[in-house]
Amino acid sequence: MSDLTIEQVEVVPFAIPYRKPLHFASGEVRTADHVLVRVRTAGGLVGHAEAPPRPYTYGETQASIVAVVEQLFAPALVGTGALDREEHRARLSRTVGNPTAKAALDMAVWDVIGQALDQPVHRLLGGYAASMRVSHMLGFDRPEVMVAEAQRMIEEHGVRTFKVKVGQQPYTLDVAVVRALREAFGDTVELYVDGNRGWTASDSARALAEMADLGLTLAEELNPADDVLGRRWLVERCPVPFVADESATTPAEVTREILGRSATAISIKTARTGFSESQRVLHLAEGLGVEVVMGNQIDGQVGTLCSVVFGAAHRATSRRAGELSNFLDMSDDLLAEPLTISDGELAVPAGPGLGLRLDEDKLARYRQDA
Structure with missing residues:
Protein backbone atom coordinates (compact mmCIF):
# COMPACT_ATOMS: atom_id res chain seq x y z
CA MET A 1 0.00 0.00 0.00
CA GLN A 119 -12.01 -1.18 -3.69
CA PRO A 120 -15.09 0.99 -4.37
CA VAL A 121 -16.06 3.11 -1.37
CA HIS A 122 -19.57 1.77 -1.96
CA ARG A 123 -18.35 -1.71 -0.98
CA LEU A 124 -16.35 -0.45 1.99
CA LEU A 125 -19.47 1.25 3.35
CA GLY A 126 -21.71 -1.80 2.95
CA GLY A 127 -22.20 -2.59 -0.74
CA TYR A 128 -25.90 -3.42 -0.43
CA ALA A 129 -27.22 -2.47 -3.90
CA ALA A 130 -25.70 -1.57 -7.25
CA SER A 131 -28.06 1.35 -7.91
CA MET A 132 -30.80 3.50 -6.39
CA ARG A 133 -34.21 4.59 -7.54
CA VAL A 134 -34.24 8.34 -8.22
CA SER A 135 -36.55 11.01 -6.86
CA HIS A 136 -36.67 14.34 -8.70
CA MET A 137 -37.24 17.68 -6.97
CA LEU A 138 -39.85 19.94 -8.54
CA GLY A 139 -39.19 23.59 -7.59
CA PHE A 140 -41.79 26.34 -7.29
CA ASP A 141 -43.64 27.16 -10.49
CA ARG A 142 -47.10 27.17 -12.00
CA PRO A 143 -48.93 23.82 -11.93
CA GLU A 144 -48.74 23.34 -15.69
CA VAL A 145 -45.00 24.00 -15.72
CA MET A 146 -44.34 21.50 -12.94
CA VAL A 147 -46.53 18.88 -14.62
CA ALA A 148 -44.56 19.38 -17.84
CA GLU A 149 -41.26 18.95 -16.01
CA ALA A 150 -42.49 15.76 -14.35
CA GLN A 151 -43.62 14.45 -17.75
CA ARG A 152 -40.16 15.17 -19.17
CA MET A 153 -38.47 13.30 -16.31
CA ILE A 154 -40.74 10.31 -16.88
CA GLU A 155 -40.13 10.23 -20.62
CA GLU A 156 -36.40 10.98 -20.64
CA HIS A 157 -35.21 9.26 -17.46
CA GLY A 158 -37.97 6.94 -16.26
CA VAL A 159 -38.25 8.78 -12.93
CA ARG A 160 -41.61 8.34 -11.19
CA THR A 161 -40.95 9.70 -7.70
CA PHE A 162 -41.25 13.45 -7.18
CA LYS A 163 -40.44 15.71 -4.25
CA VAL A 164 -42.68 18.76 -4.61
CA LYS A 165 -41.42 22.03 -3.14
CA VAL A 166 -44.16 23.84 -1.21
CA GLY A 167 -44.15 26.40 1.59
CA GLN A 168 -45.28 29.66 0.00
CA GLN A 169 -49.03 29.73 -0.67
CA PRO A 170 -50.57 26.79 1.21
CA TYR A 171 -54.24 27.33 0.33
CA THR A 172 -53.78 28.26 -3.32
CA LEU A 173 -50.71 27.51 -5.40
CA ASP A 174 -49.01 24.84 -3.26
CA VAL A 175 -52.01 22.53 -2.96
CA ALA A 176 -53.00 23.22 -6.57
CA VAL A 177 -49.60 22.09 -7.81
CA VAL A 178 -49.74 18.76 -5.95
CA ARG A 179 -53.31 18.18 -7.10
CA ALA A 180 -52.37 18.91 -10.71
CA LEU A 181 -49.55 16.37 -10.55
CA ARG A 182 -51.80 13.67 -9.12
CA GLU A 183 -54.52 14.37 -11.68
CA ALA A 184 -52.00 14.27 -14.52
CA PHE A 185 -50.29 11.02 -13.57
CA GLY A 186 -52.70 9.19 -11.27
CA ASP A 187 -51.20 6.43 -9.16
CA THR A 188 -48.28 5.92 -11.56
CA VAL A 189 -46.10 8.37 -9.59
CA GLU A 190 -45.07 8.80 -5.95
CA LEU A 191 -45.46 12.31 -4.54
CA TYR A 192 -44.19 13.89 -1.34
CA VAL A 193 -43.83 17.49 -0.21
CA ASP A 194 -41.07 19.64 1.26
CA GLY A 195 -41.93 22.99 2.86
CA ASN A 196 -38.41 24.15 3.77
CA ARG A 197 -39.98 25.55 6.99
CA GLY A 198 -42.13 27.95 4.96
CA TRP A 199 -45.54 27.29 6.57
CA THR A 200 -46.87 27.69 10.07
CA ALA A 201 -48.14 24.66 11.97
CA SER A 202 -51.76 25.64 11.33
CA ASP A 203 -51.08 26.31 7.63
CA SER A 204 -49.42 22.92 7.38
CA ALA A 205 -52.30 21.09 9.06
CA ARG A 206 -54.85 22.71 6.78
CA ALA A 207 -52.78 22.03 3.66
CA LEU A 208 -52.31 18.39 4.64
CA ALA A 209 -56.05 18.07 5.16
CA GLU A 210 -56.71 19.53 1.71
CA MET A 211 -54.21 17.04 0.22
CA ALA A 212 -55.50 14.05 2.19
CA ASP A 213 -56.86 12.40 -0.96
CA LEU A 214 -53.64 12.80 -2.97
CA GLY A 215 -51.68 9.86 -1.57
CA LEU A 216 -48.61 11.69 -0.30
CA THR A 217 -45.90 9.44 1.12
CA LEU A 218 -43.80 11.95 3.13
CA ALA A 219 -43.96 15.50 4.48
CA GLU A 220 -40.66 17.29 5.06
CA GLU A 221 -39.90 20.36 7.20
CA LEU A 222 -43.31 21.96 6.66
CA ASN A 223 -42.78 24.41 9.52
CA PRO A 224 -39.72 25.42 11.56
CA ALA A 225 -38.45 23.07 14.24
CA ASP A 226 -37.92 26.15 16.42
CA ASP A 227 -41.71 26.39 16.65
CA VAL A 228 -41.33 23.67 19.26
CA LEU A 229 -44.88 23.16 20.46
CA GLY A 230 -46.42 23.91 17.08
CA ARG A 231 -44.12 21.38 15.43
CA ARG A 232 -45.03 18.67 17.96
CA TRP A 233 -48.71 19.44 17.53
CA LEU A 234 -48.35 19.16 13.75
CA VAL A 235 -46.32 15.94 13.77
CA GLU A 236 -48.94 14.26 15.99
CA ARG A 237 -51.54 15.01 13.32
CA CYS A 238 -49.45 14.29 10.24
CA PRO A 239 -50.83 11.22 8.40
CA VAL A 240 -47.47 10.33 6.79
CA PRO A 241 -43.86 10.22 8.08
CA PHE A 242 -42.72 13.75 8.94
CA VAL A 243 -39.12 14.18 7.75
CA ALA A 244 -36.57 16.25 9.65
CA ASP A 245 -33.99 17.63 7.24
CA GLU A 246 -32.19 20.88 8.09
CA SER A 247 -33.42 20.53 11.68
CA ALA A 248 -31.55 17.24 12.17
CA THR A 249 -28.04 17.55 10.73
CA THR A 250 -26.10 15.76 13.51
CA PRO A 251 -26.70 12.63 15.58
CA ALA A 252 -27.53 14.84 18.58
CA GLU A 253 -30.12 16.79 16.59
CA VAL A 254 -31.62 13.55 15.27
CA THR A 255 -32.01 12.31 18.85
CA ARG A 256 -33.58 15.61 19.92
CA GLU A 257 -36.07 15.75 17.05
CA ILE A 258 -37.17 12.12 17.25
CA LEU A 259 -37.37 11.79 21.04
CA GLY A 260 -38.97 15.23 21.23
CA ARG A 261 -41.67 14.01 18.81
CA SER A 262 -40.83 16.75 16.32
CA ALA A 263 -40.21 14.30 13.46
CA THR A 264 -40.80 10.66 12.56
CA ALA A 265 -38.25 10.26 9.72
CA ILE A 266 -34.80 11.62 8.84
CA SER A 267 -33.21 12.98 5.67
CA ILE A 268 -29.55 12.06 5.25
CA LYS A 269 -27.39 14.28 3.06
CA THR A 270 -23.79 13.28 2.49
CA ALA A 271 -23.04 16.87 1.46
CA ARG A 272 -23.43 17.94 5.09
CA THR A 273 -22.41 14.80 7.01
CA GLY A 274 -19.96 13.06 4.69
CA PHE A 275 -19.77 9.29 4.84
CA SER A 276 -18.56 8.84 8.41
CA GLU A 277 -21.12 11.07 10.13
CA SER A 278 -23.87 9.91 7.77
CA GLN A 279 -23.30 6.37 9.00
CA ARG A 280 -23.66 7.60 12.57
CA VAL A 281 -26.94 9.28 11.66
CA LEU A 282 -28.16 6.19 9.79
CA HIS A 283 -27.33 3.77 12.59
CA LEU A 284 -28.98 6.06 15.13
CA ALA A 285 -32.12 6.26 13.00
CA GLU A 286 -32.18 2.49 12.69
CA GLY A 287 -31.78 2.16 16.45
CA LEU A 288 -34.64 4.57 17.04
CA GLY A 289 -36.81 2.75 14.50
CA VAL A 290 -37.40 5.65 12.11
CA GLU A 291 -37.29 5.74 8.32
CA VAL A 292 -34.63 7.57 6.33
CA VAL A 293 -34.47 9.15 2.88
CA MET A 294 -31.40 10.24 0.95
CA GLY A 295 -31.70 13.99 0.42
CA ASN A 296 -29.91 16.34 -1.95
CA GLN A 297 -28.08 19.60 -1.34
CA ILE A 298 -28.62 20.67 -4.96
CA ASP A 299 -25.34 18.90 -5.63
CA GLY A 300 -23.44 18.72 -8.88
CA GLN A 301 -22.45 15.37 -10.30
CA VAL A 302 -19.53 14.88 -7.90
CA GLY A 303 -21.82 15.41 -4.91
CA THR A 304 -24.59 13.30 -6.43
CA LEU A 305 -22.13 10.48 -7.00
CA CYS A 306 -21.26 10.59 -3.30
CA SER A 307 -24.96 10.43 -2.40
CA VAL A 308 -25.64 7.33 -4.49
CA VAL A 309 -22.43 5.66 -3.25
CA PHE A 310 -23.67 6.01 0.33
CA GLY A 311 -27.37 5.45 -0.31
CA ALA A 312 -26.93 2.27 -2.34
CA ALA A 313 -24.42 0.92 0.18
CA HIS A 314 -27.02 0.46 2.93
CA ARG A 315 -30.29 -1.43 3.04
CA ALA A 316 -32.21 1.26 4.95
CA THR A 317 -31.25 4.10 2.60
CA SER A 318 -32.02 1.94 -0.45
CA ARG A 319 -35.67 1.38 0.46
CA ARG A 320 -36.84 4.76 -0.80
CA ALA A 321 -35.92 6.67 -3.95
CA GLY A 322 -32.99 9.02 -3.35
CA GLU A 323 -32.98 12.68 -4.39
CA LEU A 324 -30.30 12.24 -7.05
CA SER A 325 -31.32 14.27 -10.09
CA ASN A 326 -30.67 17.95 -9.37
CA PHE A 327 -27.45 17.87 -11.37
CA LEU A 328 -29.66 17.69 -14.48
CA ASP A 329 -30.58 21.33 -13.86
CA MET A 330 -26.95 22.43 -14.24
CA SER A 331 -25.78 23.72 -17.62
CA ASP A 332 -22.55 21.70 -17.37
CA ASP A 333 -20.54 19.68 -14.85
CA LEU A 334 -17.06 18.46 -13.95
CA LEU A 335 -17.07 14.70 -14.54
CA ALA A 336 -15.32 13.26 -17.57
CA GLU A 337 -17.89 10.45 -17.59
CA PRO A 338 -21.24 12.09 -16.76
CA LEU A 339 -23.80 10.36 -14.55
CA THR A 340 -26.79 8.87 -16.35
CA ILE A 341 -30.25 8.19 -14.96
CA SER A 342 -31.87 5.31 -16.83
CA ASP A 343 -35.20 3.58 -16.14
CA GLY A 344 -35.56 5.72 -13.04
CA GLU A 345 -32.31 4.53 -11.45
CA LEU A 346 -28.77 5.79 -10.96
CA ALA A 347 -26.01 3.19 -10.90
CA VAL A 348 -23.02 3.25 -8.56
CA PRO A 349 -19.65 3.65 -10.35
CA ALA A 350 -17.61 0.47 -10.31
CA GLY A 351 -14.07 1.83 -10.02
CA PRO A 352 -11.90 2.02 -6.90
CA GLY A 353 -12.55 4.83 -4.45
CA LEU A 354 -15.48 6.92 -5.61
CA GLY A 355 -14.89 5.81 -9.18
CA LEU A 356 -14.88 9.35 -10.53
CA ARG A 357 -12.67 11.04 -13.11
CA LEU A 358 -12.66 14.81 -13.47
CA ASP A 359 -12.61 16.70 -16.74
CA GLU A 360 -9.69 18.98 -15.97
CA ASP A 361 -10.46 21.26 -18.91
CA LYS A 362 -13.92 21.95 -17.53
CA LEU A 363 -12.54 22.54 -14.06
CA ALA A 364 -10.11 25.07 -15.53
CA ARG A 365 -12.97 26.76 -17.37
CA TYR A 366 -15.26 27.12 -14.34
CA ARG A 367 -12.82 27.64 -11.46
CA GLN A 368 -13.02 31.03 -9.81
CA ASP A 369 -9.51 31.38 -8.38
CA ALA A 370 -7.47 31.26 -11.59
Whole structure:
Protein backbone atom coordinates (compact mmCIF):
# COMPACT_ATOMS: atom_id res chain seq x y z
CA MET A 1 0.00 0.00 0.00
CA SER A 2 1.33 3.45 -0.91
CA ASP A 3 2.11 6.06 1.74
CA LEU A 4 -1.28 7.32 2.95
CA THR A 5 0.08 10.33 4.80
CA ILE A 6 -1.98 13.38 3.82
CA GLU A 7 0.45 15.75 2.16
CA GLN A 8 -1.84 18.47 0.77
CA VAL A 9 -5.45 19.63 0.92
CA GLU A 10 -6.60 21.79 -1.99
CA VAL A 11 -9.82 23.75 -2.45
CA VAL A 12 -10.99 24.93 -5.87
CA PRO A 13 -14.01 27.28 -5.99
CA PHE A 14 -16.00 26.90 -9.20
CA ALA A 15 -19.22 28.28 -10.62
CA ILE A 16 -21.60 26.64 -13.12
CA PRO A 17 -24.93 28.30 -14.01
CA TYR A 18 -28.20 26.42 -13.65
CA ARG A 19 -30.39 26.11 -16.73
CA LYS A 20 -33.10 27.94 -14.80
CA PRO A 21 -33.39 29.33 -11.24
CA LEU A 22 -34.39 26.76 -8.61
CA HIS A 23 -36.96 28.19 -6.19
CA PHE A 24 -37.96 26.95 -2.72
CA ALA A 25 -39.27 28.50 0.49
CA SER A 26 -35.87 29.25 2.03
CA GLY A 27 -34.30 30.80 -1.07
CA GLU A 28 -33.35 30.31 -4.70
CA VAL A 29 -30.27 29.15 -6.57
CA ARG A 30 -29.18 30.45 -9.98
CA THR A 31 -25.56 29.30 -10.06
CA ALA A 32 -23.76 26.37 -8.48
CA ASP A 33 -21.09 28.32 -6.60
CA HIS A 34 -19.48 25.19 -5.17
CA VAL A 35 -16.05 24.11 -3.96
CA LEU A 36 -14.07 21.09 -5.16
CA VAL A 37 -11.97 19.56 -2.39
CA ARG A 38 -8.86 17.52 -3.15
CA VAL A 39 -6.85 15.48 -0.64
CA ARG A 40 -3.41 14.37 -1.83
CA THR A 41 -1.24 11.74 -0.15
CA ALA A 42 2.51 11.29 -0.09
CA GLY A 43 2.02 8.14 -2.16
CA GLY A 44 0.41 10.06 -5.01
CA LEU A 45 -3.26 9.26 -4.45
CA VAL A 46 -5.82 12.05 -4.85
CA GLY A 47 -9.30 12.00 -3.34
CA HIS A 48 -12.12 14.31 -4.45
CA ALA A 49 -15.42 15.60 -3.11
CA GLU A 50 -17.75 18.56 -3.57
CA ALA A 51 -18.86 21.13 -0.99
CA PRO A 52 -22.08 23.00 -1.94
CA PRO A 53 -22.56 26.09 0.26
CA ARG A 54 -26.09 26.94 1.38
CA PRO A 55 -25.85 30.24 3.29
CA TYR A 56 -29.60 30.44 3.99
CA THR A 57 -29.54 26.99 5.63
CA TYR A 58 -26.11 26.43 7.20
CA GLY A 59 -24.47 29.85 6.97
CA GLU A 60 -21.66 28.69 4.68
CA THR A 61 -20.59 30.51 1.52
CA GLN A 62 -18.13 29.56 -1.17
CA ALA A 63 -15.61 32.01 0.29
CA SER A 64 -16.11 30.75 3.85
CA ILE A 65 -15.56 27.12 2.81
CA VAL A 66 -12.33 28.02 1.04
CA ALA A 67 -11.17 30.07 4.02
CA VAL A 68 -11.94 27.54 6.74
CA VAL A 69 -10.30 24.68 4.82
CA GLU A 70 -7.18 26.64 3.96
CA GLN A 71 -6.76 28.32 7.35
CA LEU A 72 -7.96 25.65 9.81
CA PHE A 73 -8.85 22.26 8.37
CA ALA A 74 -5.96 21.66 5.97
CA PRO A 75 -3.33 22.34 8.68
CA ALA A 76 -5.24 19.98 10.97
CA LEU A 77 -5.17 17.11 8.46
CA VAL A 78 -1.77 17.45 6.77
CA GLY A 79 0.64 14.98 8.31
CA THR A 80 -2.05 12.57 9.49
CA GLY A 81 -2.84 9.27 7.78
CA ALA A 82 -5.88 8.77 5.58
CA LEU A 83 -6.96 5.94 7.86
CA ASP A 84 -6.93 8.20 10.93
CA ARG A 85 -10.57 9.15 10.41
CA GLU A 86 -11.47 9.38 14.09
CA GLU A 87 -8.53 11.67 14.68
CA HIS A 88 -9.71 13.78 11.76
CA ARG A 89 -13.17 14.03 13.33
CA ALA A 90 -11.70 15.08 16.66
CA ARG A 91 -9.56 17.80 15.09
CA LEU A 92 -12.25 19.20 12.79
CA SER A 93 -14.87 19.22 15.55
CA ARG A 94 -12.81 21.79 17.45
CA THR A 95 -14.28 24.28 14.97
CA VAL A 96 -18.06 24.62 15.23
CA GLY A 97 -20.33 24.60 12.19
CA ASN A 98 -18.96 24.40 8.65
CA PRO A 99 -20.77 21.11 7.91
CA THR A 100 -20.25 20.91 4.14
CA ALA A 101 -16.56 21.75 4.39
CA LYS A 102 -16.08 18.95 6.93
CA ALA A 103 -18.23 16.55 4.91
CA ALA A 104 -16.27 17.10 1.71
CA LEU A 105 -12.97 16.46 3.47
CA ASP A 106 -14.32 13.24 4.97
CA MET A 107 -15.54 11.95 1.60
CA ALA A 108 -12.32 12.88 -0.17
CA VAL A 109 -10.40 10.90 2.45
CA TRP A 110 -12.71 7.91 1.89
CA ASP A 111 -11.96 8.24 -1.84
CA VAL A 112 -8.25 7.94 -1.05
CA ILE A 113 -8.83 4.90 1.18
CA GLY A 114 -10.83 3.12 -1.52
CA GLN A 115 -8.14 3.78 -4.11
CA ALA A 116 -5.45 2.52 -1.73
CA LEU A 117 -7.37 -0.72 -1.15
CA ASP A 118 -8.39 -0.97 -4.83
CA GLN A 119 -12.01 -1.18 -3.69
CA PRO A 120 -15.09 0.99 -4.37
CA VAL A 121 -16.06 3.11 -1.37
CA HIS A 122 -19.57 1.77 -1.96
CA ARG A 123 -18.35 -1.71 -0.98
CA LEU A 124 -16.35 -0.45 1.99
CA LEU A 125 -19.47 1.25 3.35
CA GLY A 126 -21.71 -1.80 2.95
CA GLY A 127 -22.20 -2.59 -0.74
CA TYR A 128 -25.90 -3.42 -0.43
CA ALA A 129 -27.22 -2.47 -3.90
CA ALA A 130 -25.70 -1.57 -7.25
CA SER A 131 -28.06 1.35 -7.91
CA MET A 132 -30.80 3.50 -6.39
CA ARG A 133 -34.21 4.59 -7.54
CA VAL A 134 -34.24 8.34 -8.22
CA SER A 135 -36.55 11.01 -6.86
CA HIS A 136 -36.67 14.34 -8.70
CA MET A 137 -37.24 17.68 -6.97
CA LEU A 138 -39.85 19.94 -8.54
CA GLY A 139 -39.19 23.59 -7.59
CA PHE A 140 -41.79 26.34 -7.29
CA ASP A 141 -43.64 27.16 -10.49
CA ARG A 142 -47.10 27.17 -12.00
CA PRO A 143 -48.93 23.82 -11.93
CA GLU A 144 -48.74 23.34 -15.69
CA VAL A 145 -45.00 24.00 -15.72
CA MET A 146 -44.34 21.50 -12.94
CA VAL A 147 -46.53 18.88 -14.62
CA ALA A 148 -44.56 19.38 -17.84
CA GLU A 149 -41.26 18.95 -16.01
CA ALA A 150 -42.49 15.76 -14.35
CA GLN A 151 -43.62 14.45 -17.75
CA ARG A 152 -40.16 15.17 -19.17
CA MET A 153 -38.47 13.30 -16.31
CA ILE A 154 -40.74 10.31 -16.88
CA GLU A 155 -40.13 10.23 -20.62
CA GLU A 156 -36.40 10.98 -20.64
CA HIS A 157 -35.21 9.26 -17.46
CA GLY A 158 -37.97 6.94 -16.26
CA VAL A 159 -38.25 8.78 -12.93
CA ARG A 160 -41.61 8.34 -11.19
CA THR A 161 -40.95 9.70 -7.70
CA PHE A 162 -41.25 13.45 -7.18
CA LYS A 163 -40.44 15.71 -4.25
CA VAL A 164 -42.68 18.76 -4.61
CA LYS A 165 -41.42 22.03 -3.14
CA VAL A 166 -44.16 23.84 -1.21
CA GLY A 167 -44.15 26.40 1.59
CA GLN A 168 -45.28 29.66 0.00
CA GLN A 169 -49.03 29.73 -0.67
CA PRO A 170 -50.57 26.79 1.21
CA TYR A 171 -54.24 27.33 0.33
CA THR A 172 -53.78 28.26 -3.32
CA LEU A 173 -50.71 27.51 -5.40
CA ASP A 174 -49.01 24.84 -3.26
CA VAL A 175 -52.01 22.53 -2.96
CA ALA A 176 -53.00 23.22 -6.57
CA VAL A 177 -49.60 22.09 -7.81
CA VAL A 178 -49.74 18.76 -5.95
CA ARG A 179 -53.31 18.18 -7.10
CA ALA A 180 -52.37 18.91 -10.71
CA LEU A 181 -49.55 16.37 -10.55
CA ARG A 182 -51.80 13.67 -9.12
CA GLU A 183 -54.52 14.37 -11.68
CA ALA A 184 -52.00 14.27 -14.52
CA PHE A 185 -50.29 11.02 -13.57
CA GLY A 186 -52.70 9.19 -11.27
CA ASP A 187 -51.20 6.43 -9.16
CA THR A 188 -48.28 5.92 -11.56
CA VAL A 189 -46.10 8.37 -9.59
CA GLU A 190 -45.07 8.80 -5.95
CA LEU A 191 -45.46 12.31 -4.54
CA TYR A 192 -44.19 13.89 -1.34
CA VAL A 193 -43.83 17.49 -0.21
CA ASP A 194 -41.07 19.64 1.26
CA GLY A 195 -41.93 22.99 2.86
CA ASN A 196 -38.41 24.15 3.77
CA ARG A 197 -39.98 25.55 6.99
CA GLY A 198 -42.13 27.95 4.96
CA TRP A 199 -45.54 27.29 6.57
CA THR A 200 -46.87 27.69 10.07
CA ALA A 201 -48.14 24.66 11.97
CA SER A 202 -51.76 25.64 11.33
CA ASP A 203 -51.08 26.31 7.63
CA SER A 204 -49.42 22.92 7.38
CA ALA A 205 -52.30 21.09 9.06
CA ARG A 206 -54.85 22.71 6.78
CA ALA A 207 -52.78 22.03 3.66
CA LEU A 208 -52.31 18.39 4.64
CA ALA A 209 -56.05 18.07 5.16
CA GLU A 210 -56.71 19.53 1.71
CA MET A 211 -54.21 17.04 0.22
CA ALA A 212 -55.50 14.05 2.19
CA ASP A 213 -56.86 12.40 -0.96
CA LEU A 214 -53.64 12.80 -2.97
CA GLY A 215 -51.68 9.86 -1.57
CA LEU A 216 -48.61 11.69 -0.30
CA THR A 217 -45.90 9.44 1.12
CA LEU A 218 -43.80 11.95 3.13
CA ALA A 219 -43.96 15.50 4.48
CA GLU A 220 -40.66 17.29 5.06
CA GLU A 221 -39.90 20.36 7.20
CA LEU A 222 -43.31 21.96 6.66
CA ASN A 223 -42.78 24.41 9.52
CA PRO A 224 -39.72 25.42 11.56
CA ALA A 225 -38.45 23.07 14.24
CA ASP A 226 -37.92 26.15 16.42
CA ASP A 227 -41.71 26.39 16.65
CA VAL A 228 -41.33 23.67 19.26
CA LEU A 229 -44.88 23.16 20.46
CA GLY A 230 -46.42 23.91 17.08
CA ARG A 231 -44.12 21.38 15.43
CA ARG A 232 -45.03 18.67 17.96
CA TRP A 233 -48.71 19.44 17.53
CA LEU A 234 -48.35 19.16 13.75
CA VAL A 235 -46.32 15.94 13.77
CA GLU A 236 -48.94 14.26 15.99
CA ARG A 237 -51.54 15.01 13.32
CA CYS A 238 -49.45 14.29 10.24
CA PRO A 239 -50.83 11.22 8.40
CA VAL A 240 -47.47 10.33 6.79
CA PRO A 241 -43.86 10.22 8.08
CA PHE A 242 -42.72 13.75 8.94
CA VAL A 243 -39.12 14.18 7.75
CA ALA A 244 -36.57 16.25 9.65
CA ASP A 245 -33.99 17.63 7.24
CA GLU A 246 -32.19 20.88 8.09
CA SER A 247 -33.42 20.53 11.68
CA ALA A 248 -31.55 17.24 12.17
CA THR A 249 -28.04 17.55 10.73
CA THR A 250 -26.10 15.76 13.51
CA PRO A 251 -26.70 12.63 15.58
CA ALA A 252 -27.53 14.84 18.58
CA GLU A 253 -30.12 16.79 16.59
CA VAL A 254 -31.62 13.55 15.27
CA THR A 255 -32.01 12.31 18.85
CA ARG A 256 -33.58 15.61 19.92
CA GLU A 257 -36.07 15.75 17.05
CA ILE A 258 -37.17 12.12 17.25
CA LEU A 259 -37.37 11.79 21.04
CA GLY A 260 -38.97 15.23 21.23
CA ARG A 261 -41.67 14.01 18.81
CA SER A 262 -40.83 16.75 16.32
CA ALA A 263 -40.21 14.30 13.46
CA THR A 264 -40.80 10.66 12.56
CA ALA A 265 -38.25 10.26 9.72
CA ILE A 266 -34.80 11.62 8.84
CA SER A 267 -33.21 12.98 5.67
CA ILE A 268 -29.55 12.06 5.25
CA LYS A 269 -27.39 14.28 3.06
CA THR A 270 -23.79 13.28 2.49
CA ALA A 271 -23.04 16.87 1.46
CA ARG A 272 -23.43 17.94 5.09
CA THR A 273 -22.41 14.80 7.01
CA GLY A 274 -19.96 13.06 4.69
CA PHE A 275 -19.77 9.29 4.84
CA SER A 276 -18.56 8.84 8.41
CA GLU A 277 -21.12 11.07 10.13
CA SER A 278 -23.87 9.91 7.77
CA GLN A 279 -23.30 6.37 9.00
CA ARG A 280 -23.66 7.60 12.57
CA VAL A 281 -26.94 9.28 11.66
CA LEU A 282 -28.16 6.19 9.79
CA HIS A 283 -27.33 3.77 12.59
CA LEU A 284 -28.98 6.06 15.13
CA ALA A 285 -32.12 6.26 13.00
CA GLU A 286 -32.18 2.49 12.69
CA GLY A 287 -31.78 2.16 16.45
CA LEU A 288 -34.64 4.57 17.04
CA GLY A 289 -36.81 2.75 14.50
CA VAL A 290 -37.40 5.65 12.11
CA GLU A 291 -37.29 5.74 8.32
CA VAL A 292 -34.63 7.57 6.33
CA VAL A 293 -34.47 9.15 2.88
CA MET A 294 -31.40 10.24 0.95
CA GLY A 295 -31.70 13.99 0.42
CA ASN A 296 -29.91 16.34 -1.95
CA GLN A 297 -28.08 19.60 -1.34
CA ILE A 298 -28.62 20.67 -4.96
CA ASP A 299 -25.34 18.90 -5.63
CA GLY A 300 -23.44 18.72 -8.88
CA GLN A 301 -22.45 15.37 -10.30
CA VAL A 302 -19.53 14.88 -7.90
CA GLY A 303 -21.82 15.41 -4.91
CA THR A 304 -24.59 13.30 -6.43
CA LEU A 305 -22.13 10.48 -7.00
CA CYS A 306 -21.26 10.59 -3.30
CA SER A 307 -24.96 10.43 -2.40
CA VAL A 308 -25.64 7.33 -4.49
CA VAL A 309 -22.43 5.66 -3.25
CA PHE A 310 -23.67 6.01 0.33
CA GLY A 311 -27.37 5.45 -0.31
CA ALA A 312 -26.93 2.27 -2.34
CA ALA A 313 -24.42 0.92 0.18
CA HIS A 314 -27.02 0.46 2.93
CA ARG A 315 -30.29 -1.43 3.04
CA ALA A 316 -32.21 1.26 4.95
CA THR A 317 -31.25 4.10 2.60
CA SER A 318 -32.02 1.94 -0.45
CA ARG A 319 -35.67 1.38 0.46
CA ARG A 320 -36.84 4.76 -0.80
CA ALA A 321 -35.92 6.67 -3.95
CA GLY A 322 -32.99 9.02 -3.35
CA GLU A 323 -32.98 12.68 -4.39
CA LEU A 324 -30.30 12.24 -7.05
CA SER A 325 -31.32 14.27 -10.09
CA ASN A 326 -30.67 17.95 -9.37
CA PHE A 327 -27.45 17.87 -11.37
CA LEU A 328 -29.66 17.69 -14.48
CA ASP A 329 -30.58 21.33 -13.86
CA MET A 330 -26.95 22.43 -14.24
CA SER A 331 -25.78 23.72 -17.62
CA ASP A 332 -22.55 21.70 -17.37
CA ASP A 333 -20.54 19.68 -14.85
CA LEU A 334 -17.06 18.46 -13.95
CA LEU A 335 -17.07 14.70 -14.54
CA ALA A 336 -15.32 13.26 -17.57
CA GLU A 337 -17.89 10.45 -17.59
CA PRO A 338 -21.24 12.09 -16.76
CA LEU A 339 -23.80 10.36 -14.55
CA THR A 340 -26.79 8.87 -16.35
CA ILE A 341 -30.25 8.19 -14.96
CA SER A 342 -31.87 5.31 -16.83
CA ASP A 343 -35.20 3.58 -16.14
CA GLY A 344 -35.56 5.72 -13.04
CA GLU A 345 -32.31 4.53 -11.45
CA LEU A 346 -28.77 5.79 -10.96
CA ALA A 347 -26.01 3.19 -10.90
CA VAL A 348 -23.02 3.25 -8.56
CA PRO A 349 -19.65 3.65 -10.35
CA ALA A 350 -17.61 0.47 -10.31
CA GLY A 351 -14.07 1.83 -10.02
CA PRO A 352 -11.90 2.02 -6.90
CA GLY A 353 -12.55 4.83 -4.45
CA LEU A 354 -15.48 6.92 -5.61
CA GLY A 355 -14.89 5.81 -9.18
CA LEU A 356 -14.88 9.35 -10.53
CA ARG A 357 -12.67 11.04 -13.11
CA LEU A 358 -12.66 14.81 -13.47
CA ASP A 359 -12.61 16.70 -16.74
CA GLU A 360 -9.69 18.98 -15.97
CA ASP A 361 -10.46 21.26 -18.91
CA LYS A 362 -13.92 21.95 -17.53
CA LEU A 363 -12.54 22.54 -14.06
CA ALA A 364 -10.11 25.07 -15.53
CA ARG A 365 -12.97 26.76 -17.37
CA TYR A 366 -15.26 27.12 -14.34
CA ARG A 367 -12.82 27.64 -11.46
CA GLN A 368 -13.02 31.03 -9.81
CA ASP A 369 -9.51 31.38 -8.38
CA ALA A 370 -7.47 31.26 -11.59
